[in-house]
Amino acid sequence: MIIKQFKLIYFRTPIIVKLLITILILMCFFGILIHFVEPSQFPTIFEGIWWAFVTAATVGFGDFAPVTTSGRLIGILLILTGGGLIGFYITSIASGTIKREQDIEYGRLVYKGTGHLVFVGWNERTRQLIKVVLENNPNENIVLIDRTLRHVSFNEYPIHFIHGDATEDTILAKANIRHADRALITAELIKNERQADTYTILATVAIRGNNENIPIIAEVLSKTQIENALRAGATTIVRSNDFMSALFYHELTHSIAVTPFEDILHILSKQQFLHLPLAPELEKKQFAAISHHLLKGDHLLLGIIRDKQYRIHPSADFVLEHGDVLVTLARL
Structure with missing residues (x-):
């Protein structure tokens, strides 16, 4: 039984540790041996061990050296055995370091941190989002899961990359989804809308199955798939098609040149959209009065959510009721 446990421990021990x-x-062994063979040259066992390390590492300080034939034969044997082992040990450390860097770049390494953001899908939106997140919070930890991307340079994008399918539990486990703070699933634009939405919904189901409480932001391209995404466990639905259509219409109907919209988006990236429950003392008050009240706290009131319906910029005399949720914009 003891031998079996020893074998189990031995085979589970990393090769670097075994070599060391x-x-x-x-x-x-060689230090003790040379001490007994030449006690005059090596008065203590420690000095013998010191000589063994210096000789095997081919450093050769020359402070200790065998003088007898027996001692020199021991030295030759030490060089042939210990020298090769130390060289192999150093080489193993170097190759292990290189392999780890490659594993990180090619998405093979498990993420062990907690409280991180998980992004599913690599595209221009994800790239820009990573940039915005890290600009506003350099200490934020981001894990990217993508099945099409081959590798990500950590120097260019300081994130942890996981190569694989986000609908598989093993891939989500690599991203440590159980201890993640939030998850964002972007649509795969290289596929048609139905295929992209199907993958988004399946990824949502998989993430929700591995973490019951994590907020999931899912991008859905088709309006008919919104309910399915909500049933799958998404907490927030983003419909980029609707947003882009509204933006195009706005540009088509305005002939006067205005500030480029990407500049406006950059400004908005420095702000934060918040959903705030209506405080009891603000019930039965008009929208204008509540807006003025929130401005004192650096919150710009954009509208409300009532019965799961958004009402953006209602009239000034619009009266708010119990259960309304305020939609505000605040500085980060």
């Missing part, structure tokens, strides 16, 4: 233990045992 072997080198330590071998150096101690």
Whole structure:
């Protein structure tokens, strides 16, 4: 039973640790041996071990050296065995470091942190979002899951990349989805709308199955798939098609040149949209009065949510009621 447990521990031990233990045992053996063979040259066992390490590492300080034939034969044997082991140990460390860097770049390494953001899908929107998030919070940890991207340079994008399918539990486990703070699923634009939405919904189901409480923001292209995404467990639905259509219409109906919309989006990236429950003391008050009240706290009131319906910029005399949710814009 003891032998079986020892074998189990031995085979589970990383090769670097095995090599280090072997080198330590071998150096101690040669150090003790040379001490007994030439006690005058090596008065203590520690000095013998010191000589063994210096000789095997081919450093050769020359402070200790065997003078007898027996001692020199031991030195030759040490060089042939210990020197090769130490060289292999150093090479293993170097190759292990390179392999780890490659595993990070090619998305093979498990993420072990907590409280991170999980992004599913790599596209221009994701790239810009990563940039905005890190500009506003450089300490934010981001894990990207994508099945089409081959590798991500950490120097260019300081994120943790996981290569794989976000609908698979093993891939989500690599991203440590159970301890993530939020998840964002972007649509795969290289596919048609139905296929892209199907993947988004399946990824939502998989994420919700692995983490019951995580907020999931899902991008849906087709209006008919919104209910399915909500049933799958998405907490927020983003319909980029509707937004882009409204933006195009706005540009088509305005002949006078205005500030480029991307500049406006950059400004908005420095702000934060918030949903605030209506405080009891603000019930039965008009929209204008509540808006003035919130401005004192650096909150710009955009509208409300009532019965799951958005009402943006209602009239000034619009009266708010119990259960309304305020939609505000605040500085980050």
